Amino acid sequence: MQKETRGVHFLPISVTHPITPNEARGTSPGRFVLDAIAQNGVDLADGDVVVVSSKIVSLFEGRTILLRDVAPSVKARVLGFVFRKDARKFELLRREGRAAAVIPLGRISRSKQARRMLESLARDEEEIRTALKLGSKFEYLTYKHAAYNPEAGIDIMNSPDGYVSLLPVDPCASARGIGAAIEKEAGRRVAVLVTDTIAPLGRVGTVDVAIGFSGLVPFEQKLFERDLFGDLRPGSRNLVIDAVAGAAGGIMGQTTEMTPIAIARGVSFVSEPHEGGRFTMADVGYPPGVFGRSAIGVAACTILFWLLDLIPSSTARERR
Numbered sequence: 565m566q567k568e569t570r571g572v573h574f575l576p577i578s579v580t581h582p583i584t585p586n587e588a589r590g591t592s593p594g595r596f597v598l599d600a601i602a603q604n605g606v607d608l609a610d611g612d613v614v615v616v617s618s619k620i621v622s623l624f625e626g627r628t629i630l631l632r633d634v635a636p637s638v639k640a641r642v643l644g645f646v647f648r649k650d651a652r653k654f655e656l657l658r659r660e661g662r663a664a665a666v667i668p669l670g671r672i673s674r675s676k677q678a679r680r681m682l683e684s685l686a687r688d689e690e691e692i693r694t695a696l697k698l699g700s701k702f703e704y705l706t707y708k709h710a711a712y713n714p715e716a717g718i719d720i721m722n723s724p725d726g727y728v729s730l731l732p733v734d735p736c737a738s739a740r741g742i743g744a745a746i747e748k749e750a751g752r753r754v755a756v757l758v759t760d761t762i763a764p765l766g767r768v769g770t771v772d773v774a775i776g777f778s779g780l781v782p783f784e785q786k787l788f789e790r791d792l793f794g795d796l797r798p799g800s801r802n803l804v805i806d807a808v809a810g811a812a813g814g815i816m817g818q819t820t821e822m823t824p825i826a827i828a829r830g831v832s833f834v835s836e837p838h839e840g841g842r843f844t845m846a847d848v849g850y851p852p853g854v855f856g857r858s859a860i861g862v863a864a865c866t867i868l869f870w871l872l873d874l875i876p877s878s879t880a881r882e883r884r
Contacts, residue, residue, distance in 0.1 A: 594745025614825065628729045631727065655720065744839070754779060771815025783802060785802075834849065
């Protein structure tokens with residue numbers, strides 16, 4: 565008998581117009597999500613995963629601010645001058661998290677390989693010049709919410725003129741609030757993800773990942789199970805929250821889609837209560853201090869390997 569499989573499908577939840585900070589004032593993220601779902605004529609079901617963009621959560625939590633109101637410190641002014649960035653934005657970057665790395669994007673984008681990639685994507689030379697002009701010369705990378713966030717998650721795009729959006733302070737708490745509101749008003753037990761867009765290290769492009777969750781165990785963990793060939797595996801983790809976030813991101817979009825919410829139906833996950841759950845984003849990311857302490861060891865081992873790899877290789881046949 566063929567094993568029965570359950571399909572997963574996504575329901576987009578769109579808005580009719582861009583939400584402004586003034587509109588969002590006084591409304592909670594949970595209230596907005598419930599109203600948007602109702603306006604789209606969707607009935608929630610037990611076991612749904614409600615995926616919400618961090619931009620919307622930030623908007624309704626008052627994390628969208630006017631850039632002109634930011635007073636940069638002397639340090640921010642110096643850093644802004646050296647790294648060719650608005651000192652006010654550097655002030656926000658420093659407040660939002662310490663840099664894990666600063667990437668010289670301007671130099672990278674001027675390379676022949678990057679130029680060829682831009683030429684393959686752009687429609688004309690003017691688009692390439694505009695992209696190079698608008699792009700940051702340096703990108704400030706922070707590690708927070710178990711992800712490497714370009715520019716500390718600060719977003720100027722898709723924000724009203726003069727505003728910037730900061731990431732939610734505690735996305736898991738935001739997700740719990742949305743989940744509790746849905747459970748109280750709609751009477752449905754759902755899971756909630758708060759997502760953000762990152763550029764994965766080693767990839768040219770972006771993908772949505774979860775930076776907060778509630779109502780589910782974030783991973784499927786299989787310890788000491790046997791694979792298809794009977795070999796014992798020491799363990800593996802399927803990041804359920806990121807698998808759902810990435811798929812939902814393709815529906816929600818990043819530019820003019822005006823679809824800040826998606827409902828994933830048919831996802832297999834282990835449910836948890838919104839209050840008192842066992843896991844946080846700390847259980848998904850690197851343990852504290854591991855990355856910093858490991859960096860020297862990784863660099864040393866890599867350099868040793870490269871040096872040893874310079875030794876000419878010879879096979880037994882060549883020696884004969």
